[in-house]
Amino acid sequence: xxxxxxxxxxxxxxxxxxxxxxxxxxxxxxxxxxxxxxxxxxxxxxxxxxxxxxxxxxxxxxxxxxxxxxxxxxxxxxxxxxxxxxxxxxxxxxxxxxxxxxxxxxxxxxxxxxxxxxxxxxxxxxxxxxxxxxxxxxxxxxxxxxxxxxxxxxxxxxxxxxxxxxxxxxxxxxxxxxxxxxxxxxxxxxxxxxxxxxxxxxxxxxxxxxxxxxxxxxxxxxxxxxxxxxxxxxxxxxxxxxxxxxxxxxxxxxxxxxxxxxxxxxxxxxxxxxxxxxxxxxxxxxxxxxxxxxxxxxxxxxxxxxxxxxxxxxxxxxxxxxxxxxxxxxxxxxxxxxxxxxxxxxxxxxxxxxxxxxxxxxxxxxxxxxxxxxxxxxxxxxxxxxxxxxxxxxxxxxxxxxxxxxxxxxxxxxxxxxxxxxxxxxxxxxxxxxxxxxxxxxxxxxxxxxxxxxxxxxxxxxxxxxxxxxxxxxxxxxxxxxxxxxxxxxxxxxxxxxxxxxxxxxxxxxxxxxxxxxxxxxxxxxxxxxxxxxxxxxxxxxxxxxxxxxxxxxxxxxxxxxxxxxxxxxxxxxxxxxxxxxxxxxxxxxx
Numbered sequence: 001x002x003x004x005x006x007x008x009x010x011x012x013x014x015x016x017x018x019x020x021x022x023x024x025x026x027x028x029x030x031x032x033x034x035x036x037x038x039x040x041x042x043x044x045x046x047x048x049x050x051x052x053x054x055x056x057x058x059x060x061x062x063x064x065x066x067x068x069x070x071x072x073x074x075x076x077x078x079x080x081x082x083x084x085x086x087x088x089x090x091x092x093x094x095x096x097x098x099x100x101x102x103x104x105x106x107x108x109x110x111x112x113x114x115x116x117x118x119x120x121x122x123x124x125x126x127x128x129x130x131x132x133x134x135x136x137x138x139x140x141x142x143x144x145x146x147x148x149x150x151x152x153x154x155x156x157x158x159x160x161x162x163x164x165x166x167x168x169x170x171x172x173x174x175x176x177x178x179x180x181x182x183x184x185x186x187x188x189x190x191x192x193x194x195x196x197x198x199x200x201x202x203x204x205x206x207x208x209x210x211x212x213x214x215x216x217x218x219x220x221x222x223x224x225x226x227x228x229x230x231x232x233x234x235x236x237x238x239x240x241x242x243x244x245x246x247x248x249x250x251x252x253x254x255x256x257x258x259x260x261x262x263x264x265x266x267x268x269x270x271x272x273x274x275x276x277x278x279x280x281x282x283x284x285x286x287x288x289x290x291x292x293x294x295x296x297x298x299x300x301x302x303x304x305x306x307x308x309x310x311x312x313x314x315x316x317x318x319x320x321x322x323x324x325x326x327x328x329x330x331x332x333x334x335x336x337x338x339x340x341x342x343x344x345x346x347x348x349x350x351x352x353x354x355x356x357x358x359x360x361x362x363x364x365x366x367x368x369x370x371x372x373x374x375x376x377x378x379x380x381x382x383x384x385x386x387x388x389x390x391x392x393x394x395x396x397x398x399x400x401x402x403x404x405x406x407x408x409x410x411x412x413x414x415x416x417x418x419x420x421x422x423x424x425x426x427x428x429x430x431x432x433x434x435x436x437x438x439x440x441x442x443x444x445x446x447x448x449x450x451x452x453x454x455x456x457x458x459x460x461x462x463x464x465x466x467x468x469x470x471x472x473x474x475x476x477x478x479x480x481x482x483x484x485x486x487x488x489x490x491x492x493x494x495x496x497x498x499x500x501x502x503x504x505x506x507x508x509x510x511x512x513x514x515x516x517x518x519x520x521x522x523x524x525x526x527x528x529x530x531x532x533x534x535x536x537x538x539x540x541x542x543x544x545x546x547x548x549x550x551x552x553x554x555x556x557x558x559x560x561x562x563x564x565x566x567x568x569x570x571x572x573x574x575x576x577x578x579x580x581x582x583x584x585x586x587x588x589x590x591x
Contacts, residue, residue, distance in 0.1 A: 007048035015047040016326055021061035023047045023350060028057070029068030029334060034075065034310040034323045037302050044073055046330040049349035053326055066345065068334050074305055075322050076104025076331030076348065077287035079273055080244045080312035081175075081202065081225050084125075084136075085112035085516045086275035086551075088466070088509070088525055091125065092363040095134035097278065097522040098286040100354040102343040104135060104331040107316050109174035109202070111141035115469050116374050116441070116514040118144075118154025119163060124371060126169050132363065133353040135331070137318065139174035139202055140164040142192045143469070146177050149556040149569045149576060150470035153374065153441035158191055165197030171316055175204035176221060177469075177557040180574050183208070183215045193220045199317055206409065206558055209235050217241055223315055225272050226558075228253050228407065230260050237268050242315040244272040245307065247290050249280045250548035252406040254290060258297045266303040270311035275468075277548055278526040279533075291341040301338040367513040374515045375465055377438055377473065377491040378445035380484050385436045385477075387449050387579045389419040396424050399568055399581050400432055401553055401561050402588070403454030405543040408552050412561035412570065412587045413453060424579075426451060428478045428540075430590065433457045437554050438473040438487055439565040440465060440495075440515070446565045450579050452476055452553060453590055458540035460501035461486050462532075464547055465515035468555040472565050476550060479503070490515075497547055499535045506535050 014020040022045040030039040031054055045052040045060050053060065084094045084106070098106075113121040122141065129136035140161050145152035156164075164170060173195055176182055181189035193201045203221035205213065209232060217239040225244035227233035233243045237260070245261075247254035251274060261269055271290045285292075287308050294304040313322030320328050330350040333343045346354040353360055389396045395416045402411025415432060418425045426434045435452040439445070461477025463486035473490055477483035481503030489498045489505050495515025498508045509528040511518050518525050529547070536546055543549060556562050556569040563569070570577045581587075 007050060012048045012050050012052055012327070015045060015052040018060055021063055022052055023062070024064045024066065025060065025062035026066045026068050026073055026332065026334065029071045029073040031324055032072065032074045032302065032305060034306055035325070037306070039072070044324060044332065046350045049330055049351070051324055051326055051328045051330050054324060066334070071344070072335040072338060073324070074333050074335060075309040075324055076333050076346065077102045077308045078312035078322060079103060079106040079287055080270040080315050081223070081272035081274055082106050082108050083110070083112055083275055084108050085110065086277070086466070087281060088278050088511055088517055088529070089522055090365070090367060090513060090517050090519050091128045091132055091136065092365045093519065093522050093525070095132045096359055096363055097281040099134050099346060099348070100343070100357045100359055101286050101288045102333040102341065102346055103286050104346065104348045105137070105321055106134065107137045107139060107171065107312065109139040109141060111144055111174055111469060112471065112516055113514050114141040114144045114156055115152040115154065115471050116516065117371065118156060119160050121371060121514060122164055123167065124368070126167050129169060133348050133359065135321070135348065136169060137171045137316065138167065138169050139172055140170050140198070142173045142175065142201070143177040143557070146469040147556045149566055150554070150564050151439050151441065151444070151446065151472065151566065152470040158195060161192060162196045165195060170197070171200070172198040173201035175202045177204040179205045179208055179216060179557070182219050182221070183212045190219060203241065204557070207232065213239060225274055227257060228409065230257060233257050233260050234264065237264070241268070243269050244315070245269055246272050246274045247293065248274040248548070249277045249545040250275070250406065250552065251408045254293050255297060258294060258299060261294070261299055261303060261307070266306045266311065269307055270315050271307045275548065277529060277545065278522050279529040280545070282522060282526045288341040292339070295339060365519065367519045371514055372494055372512045375440050375491050375495045376443040377440050377487060378443040380487060382480060384447055385434050385449055385480055385483050387424040389422050389424050390580060393419055395419055397581050398424055398451060399561060399577065399579055400451045400453050401435060401563060403452055403549050403553065405454065405549065408555070408558045410553070410559070410561055412572070413590060414581055414587045415590060417451065426478050428458050431456055433476050433478050434483065435553060435563055436475050436483065437467065437563050437565045438475065440473045440491070448563050448565045448567045450563045450568055454543065455546060456540045456542055460499065460539045462497070462499045462536060462550070463487055463490060464497045464550055465490055465495035465511065466497070466547070466551045468552050470554065470564065471515060472554065474550055474554050497532060499532055501539065507532050
């Protein structure tokens with residue numbers, strides 16, 4: 001989008017004075033003043049892609065006029081923290097989905113593609129924002145891989161981070177997920193906070209409170225998006241951190257956190273979506289959805305709009321966006337009402353980019369070949385997904401990941417599972433399926449095996465190469481042939497999502513760009529996601545966003561129990577643990 005050199009400051013001043021006509025006048029609407037928290041009965045004048053003035057009705061000449069009578073004129077919406085790759089779409093596809101809904105800017109962290117393709121992939125992803133009608137600023141990945149328990153396709157150390165920070169779209173250091181290292185004062189982790197070229201650093205501190213939170217904030221962490229309770233969010237806000245209120249496809253925390261805004265005001269709070277799938281983007285929406293949820297909860301519409309406009313900009317030190325004030329970039333949304341928040345028109349840098357829910361100019365691009373062919377899996381055997389049982393026993397005390405619908409947190413369960421021919425078996429009748437993570441970057445043959453509760457899977461299997469953060473193959477199933485069919489098919493199509501039953505593939509969504517994204521139009525990707533959800537329902541899976549839940553079962557930095565290609569990770573103790581365990585009262589069992 002427009003940089004400082006692209007606009008004529010003298011002409012903007014002339015339009016502001018009234019000596020020259022504006023390029024555009026948006027007349028008759030009520031303009032939001034984010035700085036005084038009021039609606040102004042005024043016209044908006046735009047020139048050089050900037051706001052020239054908020055003026056009295058009918059004042060000033062303009063070459064073009066948009067009639068916003070009876071409408072609400074607001075700054076464009078901003079997502080304070082999002083991983084675009086999690087939408088299964090490229091930057092172009094993501095923009096196609098969200099810009100018509102009023103999102104004009106995002107602060108995104110490309111650590112998903114960074115885990116697969118390192119500096120070259122991350123650089124390409126940042127470059128791909130050029131020419132897109134969505135302003136993208138990037139936080140440079142700080143934890144690739146997320147921890148030493150994960151096997152990523154690349155490693156981004158301090159030198160690589162500082163190389164990426166030289167990119168003109170780079171803002172600062174992305175979420176520091178190794179919060180135990182930051183809190184303990186690990187010099188390598190602390191060096192990342194102060195990486196050369198960084199303006200600030202984002203946080204990731206699920207469940208961290210008290211003195212540990214003091215240490216995390218003292219290290220210079222500016223924000224956090226992992227709070228799940230008001231008490232946790234309030235503790236972070238009291239320490240001067242920006243609390244990013246998240247409503248993702250799986251991590252649905254917004255309603256639980258809105259009392260923070262209701263009781264303590266909107267300051268130091270902003271909206272973010274973190275990880276949102278294409279069917280949710282097209283069905284529910286993006287930041288517009290968060291606005292609807294907030295207002296339905298009882299939050300004043302102006303306060304809700306602050307969380308969607310000015311506050312994300314302030315949280316990231318982005319001057320000149322998030323407000324409709326003289327000199328600010330003219331990212332503008334015209335809303336018919338303050339309940340649906342569905343824009344009738346959207347401008348980015350003064351250019352009309354979307355109208356009535358559609359982009360004015362469709363974007364079509366194909367990702368380069370070097371961003372493809374990233375899934376390399378070693379040959380599988382009939383026993384590849386087996387957990388051997390100790391000795392001659394009928395059952396075995398086994399660790400089970402307890403998946404939670406609507407949360408990234410998991411439970412650390414210990415269950416007595418049946419043993420057959422020396423192998424621990426799943427128990428579909430108790431909603432316990434096999435879980436495996438297969439290394440897919442260098443075909444090492446390494447597989448972590450375990451079990452999961454919470455999907456309701458009665459038969460078959462489903463798998464994905466979207467598996468935060470190292471993005472190996474994660475597969476859940478009740479029978480070995482279906483699990484094997486899923487993994488082998490993912491290798492054949494270059495990554496994506498696959499569903500199988502009785503050893504045969506039922507359906508698939510190819511994600512050939514880094515095994516994470518499709519460069520097909522969003523509506524086609526969303527339709528395929530809906531089709532796969534329908535297949536899972538036939539297999540007994542009824543939880544919301546099952547593929548998003550699946551994708552986080554391998555993330556070794558969110559409590560409590562996760563599985564990587566190296567085995568089970570007890571995140572609370574931050575160590576690898578065996579799949580087999582003596583019954584342990586410190587961990588839960590299924591009630």
